[in-house]
Amino acid sequence: MPIKLLLIYCCIAFGITACQSNTEDTAKIKKQTLEPATNTAIDIIAQTLQVKYQQSDNRPSAKCDQQIANGNCYKVNLQLTANNSINYTQWRVYFSQITPIQTAISDEFTIKHVNGDLHVIELSEQFKGFKAGETKTITFYADFWSLSESDAMPNYIAVNNNDYAQVINSTKVTQDADTGLENRPYVVPYTDLERQFKRTKNDKTQWLTAESLYERNKNYDFTAFINNKNSLSKTIAQQIIPTPTxxxxxxxxxxxxxxxxxxxxxxxxxxxxxxxxxxxxxxxxxxxxxxxxxxxxxxxxxxxxxxxxxxxxxxxxxxxxxxxxxxxxxxxxxxxxxxxxxxxxxxxxxxxxxxQPHYQFRGVLVDVARNFRDKEFILKLLDQMAAYKLNKLHLHLGDDEAWRLEIPSLPELTEIGAKRCFDTTEQHCLMPQLGAGVDPSSSVNGYYSVADYQQILKAASARHIQVIPSLDMPGHSRAAIKAMTARYNYYMQKGDKLKAEQFLLHDPLDTTVYSSVQHYNDNTINVCLESSYAFIAEVMQQVKNIHHEAQHPLTRYHIGADETAGAWVSSVACNTFIKENTLGITKVSQLGSHFIERIAGMLASMEIETAAWSDGLSHTEPQKMPPVVQANSWGLLMWNGHQQAHNFVNQKWQVVLSTPDVLYFDFPYEADPKEHGYYWGSRQINSEKVFQFMPDNLPVHAEFWLDREDNPYVADDTLKVNEQGGVISAPLAKNKAFLGIQGQLWSENIRSNNMAEYKLFPRLLSLAERAWHNANWAVPYNHNGGVYSQNSHHFTKQLKQQRDQQWLTFAATMGLKEFAKLEAAKVHYRIPSVGAKIESGVLYANIAFPGLLLEYQTLDGQWHDYKHPVAVNNDVFVRAKVASGIRYGRMLKVTFN
The missing domain is CATH 3.30.379.10 (Chitobiase/beta-hexosaminidase domain 2-like)
Structure with missing residues (x-):
């Protein structure tokens, strides 16, 4: 008898109690058909489960937590489709999500934040399994916004109760054969300008389509620079990048x-x-x-x-x-x-x-901690830095996600801290943040052996480049903390408590609950433990020795010191230190500055100068710091970031501008959701914007740049004092100047060498131009101060014309001379997108750099060379390619009207 008829019969014959009893039995029978996931089951899930990530709305709603992110959140539909039936229970999926998820809506799944960007999808009691072809959707709401398809991290990991883990195949990135860049087949493309592309209702950012790019490119006419397709004009032949004095x-x-x-x-x-x-x-x-x-x-x-x-x-x-x-x-x-x-x-x-150079410090930061860049990448970069007269490589070797430099006396740092796999104990590797997957030998993992690092140092010396290593502390230190925790556990098991605690970086009795900017709750070195300072002293002496042996003296070291968030409040060690210290420290908020001051003194005793990020340094007392301090100023110009930069210079510190509005090369080139990168400071930093930078006059940019939502902003550079008459901010003092500028390549979502080079080049050439050459169109700084906006007009029409004409020459030189040199060096530079429009059935196309070839694709899928306006009768795609025809830029659609 069918179960349904049997239930009806039971209800009639025996009453409601029997009916309920049999309903419960049936539920048990149904539930029992889901068997615990074996390793084989995880393999099946990894091979057959299809994941689709669709950001559907950035607009705030009632679903957003009003206490978080000012009530801003975005909506994602995460679709899970089973190619085959999945009748397993006791499995879960770990995945990286760059902002914490506030709420998940699903009857059959829950989502929890684990740590950092790592989240886990778990099965609820109502999970019924998947029928073949069935799709289940989890809708979730996460903090802030999602404005780029590259936000959706890859490598979702299916795991069972045995912690057997496999990456779900449908969430792996692929490489586009034409562009050499990542494809994310699991991401549903953006289509909606207002719902998906913009941050807020006041966001004026425009999606850079082929049509709008065509209009922008029309401002520049390169025909005057080209005599014919085989030769350069005399103007280009006489150009040097960076421009000489x-x-x-x-x-x-x-x-x-x-x-x-x-x-x-x-x-x-x-x-x-x-x-x-x-x-x-x-x-x-x-x-x-x-x-x-x-x-x-x-x-x-x-x-x-x-x-x-x-x-x-x-x-x-x-x-x-x-x-x-x-x-x-x-x-x-x-x-x-x-x-x-x-x-x-x-x-x-x-x-x-x-x-001669305008700035003494002309730098590039490469973050190899978040995702590793191999030795060959760094050696190739040193070649190109030298070619364009850049002279400082800030190598970011340690952060929350990994430690990348061999320290022979502390092998745990690289044996554990240099790789991410799947180990919930983190005694063998770190958990797979940033979509790292489970393979410890993948390209995002790795480290520089002493020999590797010394080869880098020697190559830098030969190119007159100083390597400034950075192993971030006390925040951004999770990799080191976990490695030293594993060391502690190892020696404790051997009964050697003294050795176990020798380099311990966390207080086991600390119950502080905090969250860093990157959402970690355990990434900050405890600054009240003497073992923390013993660790740093050991590392610094080892690094100094490595440099000395390579004949590349370690004279400056970057300690990071940024983004330390709410740690140590409930640390027993810190509460004891505050009670017993004789340094005048009475509260936890003073501990961060005490750490920086002590480490700076430690470095000075080793004849090493201190460099650090501006936010950490801002809490220190200058009289407690060494006489030479490098401050990397990363305040956003649109938020009056110039004020802190000026304050540091005025107190006689060496300031290196690291301005995110223009010098963060992990940000997108253009405002397009397919352009890769983070965007918290800017949606668009192309080579021309970097060229436009006037580093000697930060506030003047308010006259011609916009904020991150493409709205005008005001830069106040007047003297400001507090009620006691103390200076809050002041104009740059006369006869004071910045030490230099540095371009930053942070790597949270940069997983390949190709993508890293794409992000660096050709912007690196514009960086070199601004670091080396003081442009004659740059507005002289006003040491008397002032308020700058689009109505102040210090950047005159005549100066703008000079700038734009010089950019035209610079862009033509890149396209007609320098791109070929990058190509010969096998540098995967960004080939710009093509601007195009169809008007009255005729396709018109242009590009920002001459020398590249243009193509258009017709409905039959064939690509054709574009040499002049051509008649078309439908939508087309356009793209550029290098002269050799072996590499292509990203294609854009042109709509037929």
């Missing part, structure tokens, strides 16, 4: 270098310029030792009054002469020669260049 060239005379260059080193150490000469050879100009070849005389002029890096380059009709104040100047002069050279040609313009 002064350059004068003949309009007719050239020097033939087809027979190679014969270097006369005189009193120059050949090792100091070998890397620059090697680049010449890579570009196609050979070094020869023949009197018939063109001679390059390198004469070093010792003059201690001349700044480092200054040089004079004279290209004569029959020879080249270089004079400089130091070996770096000679090196840069040779790089300028290489910049003048166009691949495939055989001449250089005759002329004279007198040059």
């Amino acid at each position: 002064k350059a004068t060239f003949s309009n007719t005379a050239t020097l033939d270098v087809s027979s190679g260059l014969n270097f006369h080193f005189n009193n120059i150490n050949t090792k100091s310029v070998a890397a620059a000469i090697s680049r010449f050879e890579q570009l196609g100009i050979q070094q020869v030792k023949s009197t018939a070849a063109v001679s390059v005389n390198l004469a070093l002029v010792a003059d201690s009054t001349q700044p480092n890096g200054r040089y004079t380059l004279a290209i004569k009709p029959d020879a080249i002469y270089i004079e400089a104040g130091d070996e770096s100047g000679v090196f840069y002069a040779i790089q300028s020669l290489a910049s003048l050279y166009k691949m495939g040609q055989s001449t250089l313009p005759v002329g004279t260049v007198t040059d």
